[in-house]
Amino acid sequence: MSLIEIRDLSYSYNESKKAVDGISLNIEKGSYTTIIGHNGSGKSTLAKLIAGLLPIKQGEVIVNGLKMSEENLPEIRKELGIVFQNPDNQFIGSTVKDDIAFGLENKRVRSEDMEPIIEEYANKVGLSAFLDHEPQNLSGGQKQRVAIAGILAMHPNIIIFDEATSMLDPKGKKEIKKLMYDLADDEANEITIISITHDIEEVLQSDDCVVLNKGKLFMHDKPEKVFEDAEKLRQIDLDVPFIEQIREVFRKQHIKLKAHDMEGMVDELWRFASNH
Amino acid sequence: MNNLVFGKYIPIDSLIHRIDPRAKLIGLFLMIAAVFIPKSWIVFGVIALFIAIGLILAKIGIKMIVQSFKPMIMMMIFLLVINSLTIKTGEVLFTIGTFEIYSDAIFNTLFVIVRLLLMISITTLLTATTKPLDLTMGIEWMLKPLQILHFPTHEVAMMVSIALRFIPTIIEETIRIMNAQKSRGVDFENGKLGEKITAILALIVPLFSVAFERAYELADAMEARGYVPGAERTRYHVLKFEFLDFLFIIICAAILAFSIASRFYL
Numbered sequence: 001m002s003l004i005e006i007r008d009l010s011y012s013y014n015e016s017k018k019a020v021d022g023i024s025l026n027i028e029k030g031s032y033t034t035i036i037g038h039n040g041s042g043k044s045t046l047a048k049l050i051a052g053l054l055p056i057k058q059g060e061v062i063v064n065g066l067k068m069s070e071e072n073l074p075e076i077r078k079e080l081g082i083v084f085q086n087p088d089n090q091f092i093g094s095t096v097k098d099d100i101a102f103g104l105e106n107k108r109v110r111s112e113d114m115e116p117i118i119e120e121y122a123n124k125v126g127l128s129a130f131l132d133h134e135p136q137n138l139s140g141g142q143k144q145r146v147a148i149a150g151i152l153a154m155h156p157n158i159i160i161f162d163e164a165t166s167m168l169d170p171k172g173k174k175e176i177k178k179l180m181y182d183l184a185d186d187e188a189n190e191i192t193i194i195s196i197t198h199d200i201e202e203v204l205q206s207d208d209c210v211v212l213n214k215g216k217l218f219m220h221d222k223p224e225k226v227f228e229d230a231e232k233l234r235q236i237d238l239d240v241p242f243i244e245q246i247r248e249v250f251r252k253q254h255i256k257l258k259a260h261d262m263e264g265m266v267d268e269l270w271r272f273a274s275n276h
Numbered sequence: 277m278n279n280l281v282f283g284k285y286i287p288i289d290s291l292i293h294r295i296d297p298r299a300k301l302i303g304l305f306l307m308i309a310a311v312f313i314p315k316s317w318i319v320f321g322v323i324a325l326f327i328a329i330g331l332i333l334a335k336i337g338i339k340m341i342v343q344s345f346k347p348m349i350m351m352m353i354f355l356l357v358i359n360s361l362t363i364k365t366g367e368v369l370f371t372i373g374t375f376e377i378y379s380d381a382i383f384n385t386l387f388v389i390v391r392l393l394l395m396i397s398i399t400t401l402l403t404a405t406t407k408p409l410d411l412t413m414g415i416e417w418m419l420k421p422l423q424i425l426h427f428p429t430h431e432v433a434m435m436v437s438i439a440l441r442f443i444p445t446i447i448e449e450t451i452r453i454m455n456a457q458k459s460r461g462v463d464f465e466n467g468k469l470g471e472k473i474t475a476i477l478a479l480i481v482p483l484f485s486v487a488f489e490r491a492y493e494l495a496d497a498m499e500a501r502g503y504v505p506g507a508e509r510t511r512y513h514v515l516k517f518e519f520l521d522f523l524f525i526i527i528c529a530a531i532l533a534f535s536i537a538s539r540f541y542l
Contacts, residue, residue: 053496074504082500088445089493092438092501094285094407101512106502108510118512134287136444150501 002026003158003192004050009059010215011045019045021215022059027208029157030190032180034203034223036238037212043196046212047160050194051082064157078107081151085163087143088136096122096138096146097131103154121149125179141172148179159183161195165202177202200241203227204260211238224260284444285407291520292334292405297414299521304402306528310535311394316542319535320390326531327397334405344400345393352389359385403440412437413515431505438494446487453482 004027011020020042027033035043048054050061052073061068063076084090093099100118109117122128125145130138135146144164151159161180165173177199184193184206195202203209209226211219213236219226227233227244234240240248243265247257255272259265295303310323331341359381366380406414416433423429454464457478464475 048496051500053499074502077500077502080500082496084493084497086490086493089490090497091441092494092498093409094441095287098407098409098512102498102503103501105509105512106504106507108508111511111514114512132287134285147497154501 003029003064004194005060005062006046006050007060007062009046009049009056009061011049011054011057013045018215020049023212023215023217024059025210025217025220027192027194029192030187031208032184032193032195032206033208033210034206035194035196035210035212036198036200036203037218038237040214041212042215043212044162045215047082047162047194047196050158051080051160052076053082078154079157080160081154081156081158082160082162083144083147083151083164085166087140087147087167090147090150091135091143094134095132096127096135096149099135099146100150100153103150107154117153121153124152125149139172140168141175144168144172144176145179148176152183156191158192158194161193161197163196163198166198173199181205200239204241204243211236284404286334286336286340286404287407288335290334290405292330292401294520295405295524296515296517296521297406297410298417298515299517299524300402300406301411301414301418302525303528304398306525306532307398308395310528310532311391311398313532313535314538314542315387316538318542319538320394322534323394323531324397326527327394327401330401331397334401336401336404340404341397341400344396348392348396352385352392355388356382356385408437408441410513410515411440413511413513417515428506434505442490445490446483449486449490450479450483453479453486 006023006025006027009020009023010018012018023042023046035046037043045054049056049068050063052061052068056068064079066072066076068076091099092102097118100121101114104114104117118131119128122131125148127142127145127149130142130146135143138146147164148159164180165176168176180193180195180202183189183191193206195206197203203223204227206223209219209221209223210217211226211233218236219229219232224244227240228247230240230244230248243260243262246265247260250257257265257268259268307323307326310319314320331338360377363381363384364376364378366378366383368376369379369382370377403411412433415436416429419427419429419432457475458464462475462478463471464479467475
């Protein structure tokens with residue numbers, strides 16, 4: 001059974017246009033799923049529907065066997081955490097440790113048990129030295145790490161990153177992406193990651209890729225399979241990663257390259273050139 | 277505007293920072309009452325001295341307090357002009373052309389200005405040394421009796437705390453929008469009244485739009501982290517009255533008593 005099952009899900013903010021239109025898909029436990037698409041394609045709406053931040057009007061969302069409904073919402077919320085695009089809009093606490101504590105307070109963790117949890121997760125995101133700092137005074141990457149620590153402290157099974165790196169500088173982007181990859185690789189906790197992104201390189205690192213277009217599910221497959229159909233992506237003006245563009249050029253010359261990373265491709269091409 | 281410090285928390289450790297937020301709120305009300313009662317410069321001096329000691333103990337520079345006065349300057353000038361035009365009692369201190377300025381106009385304005393400055397200083401001292409979440413807890417505690425009337429004390433306290441937390445963010449946003457509009461030729465300083473209103477609209481409309489966007493995202497972030505208005509929560513910081521807190525309240529009460537007494541004896 002999939003951890004998240006979405007069945008014929010639709011949502012509209014107004015009568016005239018559906019933001020999400022009849023989407024059905026499954027997300028497996030422990031997987032890293034990226035959702036791509038243009039602005040207005042329904043990515044964030046889909047994320048909010050999965051997180052229970054928008055009411056389900058049509059269709060179904062089932063999280064860990066629980067159907068999204070008002071009664072099940074508190075239980076489902078325990079499963080989920082969401083990191084938003086703008087780190088400045090996510091802080092409640094006036095210091096890093098207060099902000100991490102906010103979710104624990106809502107979860108009714110006893111005050112004497114909070115300190116070690118806060119320290120553990122601040123350490124996990126590399127912010128142990130910043131516990132008494134004001135989140136507003138941190139760098140963009142550090143702010144997002146605070147938001148992630150706040151989510152991790154609540155032990156969610158699923159974390160949704162809603163364009164969590166899009167407002168960061170290259171350094172911040174790198175920090176957060178590394179943290180996301182580390183979480184995805186953490187087999188002990190088996191956290192399911194859903195990342196809404198415009199970063200094609202990140203998509204290549206994921207297990208599954210969902211492409212949305214005008215609220216509809218356009219493609220859903222392994223990233224390499226999605227990018228193999230470059231023509232289909234170009235129909236909706238989406239970028240194809242550089243490495244896939246190289247593969248496409250060789251494919252047109254009837255040379256099929258297997259590698260999906262730069263190093264592997266260089267090796268493969270080197271071997272190919274040596275043999276011919 | 278980016279120097280506006282009112283409502284901003286300074287995260288350092290000091291004696292004043294360690295005082296229970298409930299004691300600080302009680303102190304705030306006692307001190308505001310003490311500021312409003314007297315008509316004696318001596319009492320104002322004592323209150324100012326108390327604030328100065330508080331600032332030193334809180335390790336807050338006088339610069340921060342002076343900065344917190346800046347937004348009030350226009351109001352003070354306006355007050356002075358209005359009082360000069362309307363109050364015609366006391367002695368004539370000086371004349372501007374044929375217009376006479378009376379001593380009561382100047383002294384009454386000075387009284388109001390000093391009261392205002394003292395109030396701003398006290399409030400800045402409170403917000404600079406109290407984390408917004410602690411302030412929430414303090415406000416919630418003070419509003420507790422209203423729970424009998426089903427008043428949503430926690431929600432109100434949370435709203436106040438978030439409003440305080442977002443003051444610097446909204447100010448930054450205002451500066452950003454002002455700069456963006458200035459770069460497109462909007463003049464906020466010069467022009468006729470109509471032009472100024474248009475310029476302010478060019479600031480206010482996007483500011484409100486952004487503020488609502490931020491509010492929605494914050495609400496989503498809070499909800500996603502399990503916040504349910506009115507639901508029971510535990511606390512990371514558990515408030516506990518200690519000797520220092522009682523001492524602080526006693527000192528504030530003593531200043532209020534001195535202020536009341538000054539009306540009869542000074």
